[in-house]
Amino acid sequence: MTKAMNVLGGPLQPASLEPLTGFYRDGYCHTGPDDRGVHVVCAQVTDEFLEFSKAHGNDLSTPHPEYHFPGLKAGDRWCLCAERWQEALDAGMAPAVVLAATHVTALEFVDLEDLVAYAIDADKAASV
Numbered sequence: 827m828t829k830a831m832n833v834l835g836g837p838l839q840p841a842s843l844e845p846l847t848g849f850y851r852d853g854y855c856h857t858g859p860d861d862r863g864v865h866v867v868c869a870q871v872t873d874e875f876l877e878f879s880k881a882h883g884n885d886l887s888t889p890h891p892e893y894h895f896p897g898l899k900a901g902d903r904w905c906l907c908a909e910r911w912q913e914a915l916d917a918g919m920a921p922a923v924v925l926a927a928t929h930v931t932a933l934e935f936v937d938l939e940d941l942v943a944y945a946i947d948a949d950k951a952a953s954v
Contacts (some may be wrong), residue, residue: 830856831930833941839926841868842903845896855905855929863907864935868927869920870946873900878919884910903927908935915940922946 830838843853849865850856857866876887876898889897898904903924912935914920925945
């Protein structure tokens with residue numbers, strides 16, 4: 827992987843090692859040409875978001891051991907598709923985000939101001 831940048835302009839930080847997230851399952855919200863879903867928003871999921879996602883065709887809470895996917899629970903951090911996060915925002919169901927672990931590519935789909943409004947690493951957002 828190249829030295830990816832986050833939405834704050836710094837180096838991309840890890841999103842989650844437990845559960846292991848990222849399109850490439852490397853713990854980071856890296857993206858590349860084969861990541862058609864653009865899994866770049868590091869979100870801390872809630873029960874409400876998991877229900878929203880399931881209702882919209884992406885069940886993230888049910889374990890799938892055959893894919894080494896444990897299923898998510900509230901509080902887990904996960905690299906979400908940028909368009910799904912925006913969809914959840916529009917529906918009033920957006921989960922919190924970790925700006926330092928959200929890939930700069932997210933800004934092609936989501937406004938920085940919206941990400942900052944949902945940031946749980948707000949101390950890092952102060953410099954934006």
